[in-house]
Amino acid sequence: MSAAMLAQVTANGLSLAGLYALVAVGLTLVFGVMRILNFAHGEFVMIGAYLTYWLFALWGVDPLLSFALVLALMALLGALVQVTLVTRVLAAPHLNQILLTFGIAVTLQNLALLLWTGDLRAIKVWYASTALSVAGVSLSLGRTVGILIAATLTVGLYLLLFRTEYGRALRAVAQDPDAALVMGIPIQRVYVLAMAIGAAYAGAAGVVASVSMFTYPLLGFLFGLKAFCVVILGGLGSVFGAVLASLFLGLVESFVGTLIPQGGSWAEAISFIVLLLVLLVRPRGILGLE
C-alpha cells in the first residue's frame, strides 16, 4: 500500500471516529451519572438531524448558525424526557429502565415516520460534500468540521466536569449518589443536567449527520448499536474511554473495509468481536467505572 493510500485510509478512519465519538460521548455521560443506558439516544440524534433539516428547509437557516439552537432545543428535550419519564424509574431495576428508554425510542421513531414520512432528507450547503485536499489526502469538509466540533465539545465537557461547580456535582453523583445527597447536592437537578447535556451531544451528532449523510426516521437505529458498542468498549461512564474506543473502531473499520475483500460486509462483525475480546480481558471496558 502506498503512503498516500495509508494516509487516506487513516483520514477516513479518523473522520468516522469523530462521528462515533460525537454520538457516544453523550450516551456514556448519562450512564456515568445516572447508571441508565439510554436506548433512545440514537433517536435523539435523529430528532437533532430533523431539527437541523427543517430549520434549513423552511427558513433557510444554515446549519452552522442553527447549530447552537439545535443543541439548546435538544437539551430542552432531554430535560423534558428526564423530568417526565426517566426520573420515575431511577430506583427501578436496569431492565425496566432499558425498556422505558426503548419504548421512548419506538415512540420517537414512529412519530417521526408519521410526521415527516419515510423519505430520506439531506441538507444541501456548499460544504456538505466538498473536500479539503491536504497533501493528496481528501478530507470531507462537513465531517472535518464535525470532528472539530466534537473535539471542541469534548474539551468543553472536560472543562465543565473538572473546572466548574456543576461538574464537581456531576462527578460526585456519578461516584456515589448517596454521599452526594448527604453533601447537599441537588441530585435530581444534576440528573436533569446530565440528560440535557447528553441529548445536546446527540443533537450535535444529528447536525453533522444531516449535513454529511442524510436523515430519516431510522437514522438513530443506524447509530444505536454501534454507539453502545463504543461506550461499552471504552468503559461505561468514561468520556475519555468513549473517545479512545471511537478512534479504535473508526480506524479498524476503515482499514478492514478498505484493505480486505468483502471488508465492508465484515467490518462490523470485526468491531463486535473486538468488543467481546476486550471484555474478556477487561470486563468493565478499557476505562470503565468499577
Add this chain to the structure above:
Amino acid sequence: MSAAAARAGWTLVALAALVAPVPLGNYGLHLLVLVCMYVALSSSWNILTLAGQLTLGHAGFFGVGAYTSALLALRLGVPFWAGMGAGAVAAAALAGVIGLVCLRLRGVYLAIATLSLVEALKIVVLNVPDVTEGSIGITLSPVFAGARRPAYYVMLAVAALPVLATVWIKRSKLHVILGAIREDEGAAQMAGINTTAYKVFAFALSAAFAGLAGGFYPHYITYIVPDTAFSIGLSIEAQIMPILGGLYTVAGPVVGAVVLTLAGEYLRTRFGAANLLVYGVVMVLAILCLPGGLVGLARRWRAPFRVRRAEQPQEGVADVR
C-alpha cells in the same frame, strides 16, 4: 390459593390451550402459533434472569436453532422434529460457550455483549454463503403441508417445556441456588456454590428452548434469511414480555407473551401506520404504571387492603444489576 386450586387452575389453562384451536381458522391459529413461539422465547429468557443474567441475545439462540434445522433439512433432508432437536443442541452448545466466555460480565455489560454477539453471528452467517446460503436465504416446503392446527400443537409443546422447566426449578433446590447467585454472586461462591457450573447450566437450558422454537420457525414460515433469524426485535420482545408479565414468576412470561403478541396484532389491524407509535406509548406507560408487571397487578388487585404493596415480597420486580 391452595396448591390444589393452583393445580386445578393450571389444568384449566392447559385444557384451554388444547381445545383453543378447535373453533379457529388459519388466521387465529397462526396468531396462536406466534403466541406460543413468544411464550417459548420469553419463558426461556426468564430462566436466565432467575440466575441474575441480563442478556439481550436471545435471538442468537433462536437463530442458531433456525439455521441448524433449516440447513439439515436443506442438505440432508432431515425432518423438522429432528432438526428442532439438533437446533436445541446447537443453541445449548453455543450458550455453554457464551456462558463460559461471558462469565465475568455483569449487568448491562453482559446485555450489550450478548447483543453484539448476535450481530456478529448474523454477519458471519451472511458472509459464508457456501455453508449457510448467505443473504439469499433458505427455502423449505411448509411443514404439515401448511396445515396450521398440527403446527400449533407442536409449538404448544415447545412453549410448555420452558414453563415446566421453570416450575421444576422453582420447586427444586436450584431455585435457592440461582437466587443466591442473583442476589450476591460473591457470597454464593463463598458458600461453596460452583457458580460457574450453575450459570453455564442456566445459559444452556435457556438457549435449548429458544433453539427448539427456532428449529421450527423456518419449516413453518418456509423461508429464512439471516435478518429474520437473528433479529434484534426478537431479543427485545423476549425481554419485554416477561417484564410486562412479571419477572421471576412462572406465569409472568406466559401472560406477557400472550398479551403483547395479541395486543401487537390488534394495534396493527386497527391503527395502520401508527400502530408502532401506539405500541411504544403503551410500553412506556406499562413500565411507569406496572413496575411489577401484570402478575404484580393481579396480586395488588387481589389484596388491595390486607397486604400493602411495599410490605409484599416484590417477586415480580426485576433486580438484575
Add this chain to the structure above:
Amino acid sequence: MRELRAVMGAALLALAAMSWGAGPAVAAEDEIRIGAVWGLTGPTAGVSQEGRRGMEMAQELINRKGVLGKKIRVIFEDDKADPAVGVSATEKLITQDKVVAFVGGVGSTICNAMLGAFEKYNPRPIGVLTGCGATTIEQRFGKERGYFFVHPWEYYYQSTMRDFLLSLTPRPQTVFIAHEDRLYGTSHAKMADEYFKEAGFKVVAREGFKSGAPDLTPLLTRAKGMNPDVFYWIAYGADAILITKQGKELGFNPRLYASTVQLGTQEYRDAVGLDNAEAFVGITVWEPNADFAASREWPDLLPSTRDWVREYTARYKREPHYYSIMSYVALVAAAKGIEAAGSLDREKVVAAIEKINTMSPMGPLKFSPSKFAVNHAFKQMMIFQWQKGQKALLFPRDTATGAVRYPFPPWTPR
C-alpha cells in the same frame, strides 16, 4: 400461586381476541375487497408509502364507475417488514376479510413468506404482486397461473445494464460491482457479475457492504485504488446518497457511475443536489418522463404517462415513484380482470387478467411468460442519466430522449 389469576385473565383475553380473530367477515356484498400488504412501519416504510399512494389513487378512480356495480375496497395491512407478521396479515385477509385478490407489496423476503402461506389454499388467492423481484421467488412460485408478477426480475435489470455498457464508446473494460449485502443487492450483483463477464467485461471486484452504514469511504477508497472504468452499485436510497457525496469528497472519478432504480428518486435528487447528481446513470422499469400513449380500451384509468403523472403530482404534490405506478397499474389490472370476468370466480378472473393487452402509463400492459414464471408484465427496462436536474432516457434507443454524457465529467473542476 396468585399469579394464576393473571394467567386466567390472559387466557380470557386471548379467547376474546380469538373471537375477534375467528369472527366471520362482516357481510358486505356491495364491495369487492382487495388485500394490500405493505411495510407501513419499519425499514420499508418510505417505499411502502409511495406504493400506497398509487393504490389509493387507483382505488378512487376505479370507484368513480365501480366494478360490476360495486365499489372496490383496498384493505391495507402493515407487515412491519417481518415475514411472520406478513403471514399474519395474509391469513387475516384471506380468512377474515375474504379478499378477492392481493395487490401490491414490497420486499422479496415478505413475498416469499406470503406466497408460502398461500400454498395450502385450494384454490390459491390471486396475486398481482409488485414486491417480488428475486429470481428465487420466480423459480419457486412462477408456475402458478394466478400470480401476476409486476416487478421486473433481476436478469431484466442486469441484461439491460450489460447491453448499455456494450453500447458505450469507448467501450469500458473494467467494472467494480458493489452491493448491499442482503438479499436484494447480493442476488442482483451475482447476476450482474455473470452477465458482465459473459459480455467480456473484466469485473475487478464484487464487494458487499452494509446498507445504511454511516460511512462508505472504505468501499470507495478501495474502488478508487483499483481504478475501474465503471463503478456499478446495487443498494438502497440511503446508500446512493452517501456514495454520491463521499465519491465526490474522495475525488473518485470512474468513467461511469451507474446504479439501479434507487438513483432516480426525487428524494435522491433533493438530497444530493442537481449538480452532484449530474451524469449518474441508473436503470429502472419506468420514468415519469417516459412517453406512453393512453390505453385505447380504458383511457379514463390508463391515460398517457404525461396525463397520469400530472394527475398524480396534483394530488400528492410530489413526483411519482416507480412503486407508485407499479401498484397503480397492478390494481387497475386486477379491477379490469374482475370486470371482464363478470364475476368473482377465480378461474374466470385469472383468465381475464391473462387476456389484458393494452397500453398503460407504465408501458404495454400484458402478462407473458418470463424465464420461469407464467405471468409477468413489464420486461422492458430503461437506462436514464441525470442531466441538468432532469432524467434523460438513454436506452433502449427507440425510446431515448437524450444522448449519453460519457465519460463521467470529473468532480473537479466542474
